Amino acid sequence: MALPELNLQCGRCHENPRLQIENGCKRDSPVPDRWQIGEYTFQRCPGSIVTRQSYEYIAAYNWREKGFLPNPGGWMEQPAKFVEAMGIIEREITRESKERMEEVNRRGRNA
Numbered sequence: 001m002a003l004p005e006l007n008l009q010c011g012r013c014h015e016n017p018r019l020q021i022e023n024g025c026k027r028d029s030p031v032p033d034r035w036q037i038g039e040y041t042f043q044r045c046p047g048s049i050v051t052r053q054s055y056e057y058i059a060a061y062n063w064r065e066k067g068f069l070p071n072p073g074g075w076m077e078q079p080a081k082f083v084e085a086m087g088i089i090e091r092e093i094t095r096e097s098k099e100r101m102e103e104v105n106r107r108g109r110n111a
Contacts, residue, residue, distance in 0.1 A: 008047045024048070033063040 004065055013019045020026060028043035033040040042049070050058075060070050064086060071078055 008045070010045075010047050013045070057082075058089065061086055061089045 013023055014027050024044040055080040
């Protein structure tokens with residue numbers, strides 16, 4: 001799979017077992033913090049974690065946040081799967097934000 005923003009070239013890894021190990025295609029990479037996306041680091045290739053459908057839902061979420069829906073009409077005219085996916089993404093973002101705030105608060109108390 002190719003995630004455009006990360007410029008993954010999965011074909012190169014499929015042809016080269018050494019790259020599969022180094023990039024964490026099937027198991028965690030032995031290279032510390034092999035992949036970094038923003039402030040997050042991963043030992044596995046993002047292409048092995050994020051499916052094409054997940055990527056498309058995340059992209060759609062970003063467009064939704066800008067006021068665009070994928071299909072004509074309003075919210076009620078969108079496919080149920082899309083509405084459900086948006087809810088899942090929203091809950092994960094909320095959970096992640098809450099965890100970050102708790103971490104900031106803990107650090108503030110321990111300083």
